[in-house]
Amino acid sequence: MIEVICNDRLGRKIRMQCEPDDTIGDFKSLVAAQIGTTADKIVLRKWYSEFKDHITLADYEIRNGSLLEMYYR
């Protein structure tokens, strides 16, 4: 289990517990369950690279304590 922090710098900062082999899509739905915005409205990003839904957190090298930027579309 790892803990990832998502921050949208607009007032929402979430700690999510997840598994490294969760896909970004799964992660997004988890986040959605927590913040109440639908998963397909959430965009996860690190700098300029947007994370794609079908790739796992481990593949993006997102580890325990990583910080992700969260945007909405």
Next chain:
Amino acid sequence: MRVMSQRDRATRLLARNPPIIFQQHTIMAGESELSIEETNKIRLSLGLKPLKVDTAPAPGAASAGGEPVYDDTTEGRERRAVDNWRKHEAELEKEAARKKRLDEIKKAREAAQRFRKLEGTGLADEDEDVEDTTSWVKKMKKRQKKKAAEIAREMEEELARAAAEQKEYTAAELKGLKVSHDLSQLGEMGEETILTLKDTTIDENEEEGDELISTDLVERERLMERLDLKKKKPTYNAYGDEAEGGEKQLLSKYDDEEEKERKKKRFVLDGTGSLANNETYRQQVAEKLKSKAMSLDIPKPEVASDYIDLSTIKVKKPKKKTKSTRKRSADNGDALYLSPSAGAEDDNAMEVDDSTAPAVRLKRKIAEDVSFVDDEDLQASLTIQRRAALKKRKILKPADIARQLLEESTENGASTPGAMDEDTKEEEEAGLIIDETSEFVATLRAPTASDRRARSVSAQTAPEATRVNEESPEADGDIDMVRDERSVSVKLENSPPPAITSTGLGEETTISRGVGATLAMLNQRGLLRRDPEAEKKLELSRQREKFLRDKRLREIEAEEKAKAARAKDRQSGKFERMSAREREEHARWENKQRDLQESREMVQRFKDYKPDVTLSYKDEFGREMNQKEAFKHLSHQFHGKGSGKAKTEKRLKKIEDEKKREAASGLGSAADNAVSTAARKSKQAGVRLM
């Protein structure tokens, strides 16, 4: 670096252990977090597997084999990595320690080895058994004895050697030594010969033993060899491979030096050291005497040679020089050897004749002789004669020449007394003689300005005289003019006009017979000069035109012939029997044959084809460009750039000027034009040129 980063990571992970820690994070404001249970609930609702919560490995969790069990969670995996890392580190450390130990052992061993040499008592160390004086004295005595014995032995050896060296050699000791010369050669050398040991390498010496040679003889042999080489005998021997000695040799010229060396005769010294007693020598001499048969006939007297020996030849010194020349000419049987009568009138001519002509003639004569009989003796004698003659001629003094002249003139005078009398008289008076021939020759010189002017002047002043001159082919007028100019009285000969005048010159041509005659006259006088090159060019162009004409004619002929052949074929019904394709094939073949023939003919034609190639370059106005301009033009074309504005303008102006000048010269007088241009140049009006 990688190792370092790994280590960093490991330490970081260790620091974060145990993973429960993030449950205890202080949750900052605005941060929302679900508990694991809640998350798991959501996950279940989403159809995801629940979170694996890692529990810290209990010390008792290790399996029976002592291997710790890692559960398949992130933390478990990380723990495993950390353990692995620790293990690896430990191994590295162990390895390093082992290496260090080995190094220490090695170092210690080396140090031990190094110091082993220094074991034992050194100089500084004190002797363990300190001698007392008696033992020391004993020791010294012993040593002295030993040394004395050694010296004595050495002395003995030395003496023995000296004795061996001082022993005298006798001839008997030379017995059995080889001498690398022929016995007879040694005999020729005289009573006593000094032989020395031959220079050899050690190997050779081992093989062959000592050898004696005589340096004199060797030197002589070498000299003979060199002389032989200089003689350059022909390598080819027409009559087999028999060498001079009668031995049969195959390609002896390629024999090695060593081979030759081997063939040399050798003998072995006996105990006496003298040749007289040598058995082999005696035998050889006897053989030689036997083989040489002596004839008892009286030698025939030699027939005297046809030619006198060169050394005995003595060219007689004649008493009179004039006579000598004549005599020699008679000897040579050459009537033209000297031409005294021809040179009688002119001193200079005489001299020239004398010095050059006979030598040349003699040479030619010699050449003829040589071509028939290749006789060196004759040639040598002739050269001697020639040289002597030349020497004598050089010595001739002016006084002698004068005397000779006098004699010859008197001889001539006998045949034509009247004229020659005058001549001789005049000669005695030593005045200037001008007769018709010399005068004519004088006027024949290249036409100079003064001459021409004089002529024109005379033409203006005495037009009648010139008319007379034109009418009569005599040289009257010319002579008149000369008389006018130089006021010299000349005796004229009046004779009827024959084909060749009394002066020995051709009749003068006139312009009264049309353009051809005029041209001929001008040509003859050298006024109209024909350019030989132009003529050649004309000839070439004519040839080329002829060639082209011929070629065209031939082409037409060939075409006609081909047409006729085709018509004949058609008539004969040859084509009827063939299919269309065959017909085509046939036609093609025919064409090919024709082409072939034509090309052959062309080759024949082109044998005497001389193309006259001239490169001419025209500029955009159609002007002929000279070499320089053409080069510039080409260069500009090549580089893709022209000359600048100023240069272009200059050129255009030049061209325009040229055009203008041409036009002017066609219409007006050139002088006018020149004046105007000069005026324009100097920017002044009305300037006179002269």
